[in-house]
Amino acid sequence: MSKVYIALQDNDESRYIAEAIEEDNEGCTVIHQPAMIRIEREGKLVINRESVEEKMGRDWDVQELHINLVTIGGNVDESDDYFALEWNQ
Amino acid sequence: MAAKKLSLKDKYRLLTRDLSWEPTYRDKKEIFPLEDFEGIKITDWDKWEDPFRLTMDAYWKYQAEKEKKLYAIFDAFAQNNGHLNISDARYLNAIKVFLTGISPLEYSAAQGFMQTGRQFSGQGARIACQMQAIDELRHAQTQIHAMSHFNKYFDGFNEFMHQHQRVWYLSVPKSFFDDARTAGPFEFMVAISFSFEYVLTNLLFVPFMSGAAYNGDMATVTFGFSAQSDEARHMTLGIEVIKFLLEQHEDNVPIVQKWIDKWFWRGVRMLGIVGWMMDYLLPKKVMSWKEAWEVYYEEAGGALFKDLARYGIRPPKYVEVAELEKEHISHQFAFTLYQYTHAAALHITAPTEEEMNWLSEKYPNTFDKYYRPRWEYLREQEAKGERFYNGGLPQLCQTCQIPMVFTDMNDPTQINYRDTHYDGERFHFCSDGCKDIFNDEPEKYIHAWMPAHQIFMGNCGGADLPSVVENYYNIRMGIDNMDYHGSPDEARWKEWKGLRSVEDKLKEAV
Numbered sequence: 001m002s003k004v005y006i007a008l009q010d011n012d013e014s015r016y017i018a019e020a021i022e023e024d025n026e027g028c029t030v031i032h033q034p035a036m037i038r039i040e041r042e043g044k045l046v047i048n049r050e051s052v053e054e055k056m057g058r059d060w061d062v063q064e065l066h067i068n069l070v071t072i073g074g075n076v077d078e079s080d081d082y083f084a085l086e087w088n089q
Numbered sequence: 090m091a092a093k094k095l096s097l098k099d100k101y102r103l104l105t106r107d108l109s110w111e112p113t114y115r116d117k118k119e120i121f122p123l124e125d126f127e128g129i130k131i132t133d134w135d136k137w138e139d140p141f142r143l144t145m146d147a148y149w150k151y152q153a154e155k156e157k158k159l160y161a162i163f164d165a166f167a168q169n170n171g172h173l174n175i176s177d178a179r180y181l182n183a184i185k186v187f188l189t190g191i192s193p194l195e196y197s198a199a200q201g202f203m204q205t206g207r208q209f210s211g212q213g214a215r216i217a218c219q220m221q222a223i224d225e226l227r228h229a230q231t232q233i234h235a236m237s238h239f240n241k242y243f244d245g246f247n248e249f250m251h252q253h254q255r256v257w258y259l260s261v262p263k264s265f266f267d268d269a270r271t272a273g274p275f276e277f278m279v280a281i282s283f284s285f286e287y288v289l290t291n292l293l294f295v296p297f298m299s300g301a302a303y304n305g306d307m308a309t310v311t312f313g314f315s316a317q318s319d320e321a322r323h324m325t326l327g328i329e330v331i332k333f334l335l336e337q338h339e340d341n342v343p344i345v346q347k348w349i350d351k352w353f354w355r356g357v358r359m360l361g362i363v364g365w366m367m368d369y370l371l372p373k374k375v376m377s378w379k380e381a382w383e384v385y386y387e388e389a390g391g392a393l394f395k396d397l398a399r400y401g402i403r404p405p406k407y408v409e410v411a412e413l414e415k416e417h418i419s420h421q422f423a424f425t426l427y428q429y430t431h432a433a434a435l436h437i438t439a440p441t442e443e444e445m446n447w448l449s450e451k452y453p454n455t456f457d458k459y460y461r462p463r464w465e466y467l468r469e470q471e472a473k474g475e476r477f478y479n480g481g482l483p484q485l486c487q488t489c490q491i492p493m494v495f496t497d498m499n500d501p502t503q504i505n506y507r508d509t510h511y512d513g514e515r516f517h518f519c520s521d522g523c524k525d526i527f528n529d530e531p532e533k534y535i536h537a538w539m540p541a542h543q544i545f546m547g548n549c550g551g552a553d554l555p556s557v558v559e560n561y562y563n564i565r566m567g568i569d570n571m572d573y574h575g576s577p578d579e580a581r582w583k584e585w586k587g588l589r590s591v592e593d594k595l596k597e598a599v
Contacts, residue, residue, distance in 0.1 A: 002392030007295075009314055034375075035302050035310065063097075063143070066151045067158075069321045070314060071291055073389050075396070076140035076325045080097050087396050 004074030004085040005040040014068045020051035047083045101142035109212040123208045127273040130338035134211030159315045166308040172242050176304040176372045178582035183370035185245045185435040190262045192232040193253040197266040199225035208274040224319040235308040248563040257540035260490045265359045278330045284352030287327035291385040299375045335400040353405035354522035358489040364419035377451035382415040407522045413498035420460040425494045428479035434564050436573035439468050459501050482541040487516040488523035495519050
């Protein structure tokens with residue numbers, strides 16, 4: 001199984017998103033690079049709106065992800081409640 | 090009672106399914122005349138999906154927020170003399186390559202997506218092209234804005250669009266996009282959205298941004314990030330286009346495979362320029378081209394092609410050649426540009442001892458064996474006051490337009506020549522990949538505007554190289570070109586940073 005990945009700009013908002021991802025995706029790897037946070041995981045990675053809201057302490061629209069996104073690898077599935085990356089292998 | 094808020098899926102459906110109509114008094118084929126001729130079969134445009142489900146209201150909202158953040162940083166950079174905080178003025182040669190070679194491609198991409206979007210009868214595809222066209226226009230504008238600050242203090246930035254249309258090495262990126270834009274609409278999407286954006290764009294933007302950050306260029310790293318946040322959407326469009334075409338009809342599979350093969354190879358050739366930028370033009374180096382290739386192509390591309398295997402798609406043809414090239418290509422590019430710095434809109438130097446040591450470490454199999462001795466010889470010549478400039482014009486590959494400088498990767502002392510005969514003439518190629526592309530559509534490539542040929546035909550401002558450089562390229566001799574050592578850029582930088590040597594000061598005192 002290949003790895004899916006997401007990279008976010010390293011800033012105050014992304015740090016909460018990264019925390020939420022870490023909690024919801026067992027076994028994911030978080031790599032801090034200059035000005036960037038890269039998170040990868042075998043097969044699938046999910047960002048849940050509720051978890052991010054819990055970390056940020058405010059409402060969070062899944063589409064706000066666009067503001068801090070750098071790059072992704074994997075097939076995208078997005079709804080009002082989550083953003084997921086997955087390989088179909 | 091307030092209306093119930095629409096879900097993401099409903100909003101996207103209303104935008105991409107509900108605003109279109111079936112023509113009644115005109116034949117659909119007349120309205121979309123280019124949809125059929127490439128042989129692609131679309132049975133149901135309704136299957137088109139944008140997984141981000143972005144609608145115009147959300148698009149404007151988030152794009153506006155990105156722009157506000159970006160321009161606040163441009164202002165801060167200019168107000169705080171950001172150009173004095175870069176690692177070294179030599180760094181700007183990488184930025185000159187970016188402005189003359191890459192930013193005009195963003196504009197070309199905007200035009201390409203406008204032209205292509207018009208040709209699709211499917212509404213979802215038209216909207217995706219519209220948003221991407223606006224993104225690409227934004228990238229061109231923000232890049233030009235960011236780099237305009239350097240134009241106030243350094244040479245080589247003032248004629249980028251003129252030079253993009255004319256200068257020999259800039260015909261490499263220009264011809265890449267011209268080739269895509271003169272193809273049919275589906276080939277354009279496979280070329281740009283899939284092969285370029287999905288498979289290769291990370292190689293360009295991600296290490297480039299890290300490089301700008303390492304070299305203290307806050308304006309560039311910020312436009313890079315801001316553009317890249319759009320690229321994540323473009324990449325997703327790329328993979329969706331491929332899946333859509335492959336799921337529509339099995340007859341599409343071999344056509345799509347041929348385009349993947351072609352555009353992978355075209356992209357690999359063009360991105361050799363990025364390898365040169367990373368390995369040779371950044372004074373503070375981040376990652377070698379070889380390392381970038383391994384992370385962003387071998388690992389990420391490998392996962393992608395495993396995913397596409399279920400459709401009967403295999404990894405691109407000649408990927409094994411590209412893998413061998415990762416240890417050589419940046420050095421071979423660097424030699425060529427070093428020899429022709431008098432005909433380029435930037436200043437190029439031989440690597441320093443410290444830089445060569447870095448290259449030895451990053452390229453243990455090849456640098457000391459093949460490339461270090463050549464640089465050492467060139468540095469000796471330079472020390473004797475005989476800095477080498479090549480007075481001839483290079484033979485160019487008819488497909489990628491790069492001078493024929495690449496070697497057989499198994500024998501790096503032997504130039505890799507390929508040729509073919511067509512319509513009574515002989516055409517030359519740098520590789521089997523480029524030769525195959527020509528042979529598949531010779532009538533297209535025999536019309537290519539080849540910079541070296543055009544000079545010999547007398548179409549470029551004069552009979553000798555200085556006339557071409559000054560009159561046709563608008564490169565100012567001794568100001569915009571030649572070695573960095575002795576350039577006005579170097580002199581100004583040293584003056585501002587208080588780096589003048591005792592020797593220089595004594596000379597001025599006399």
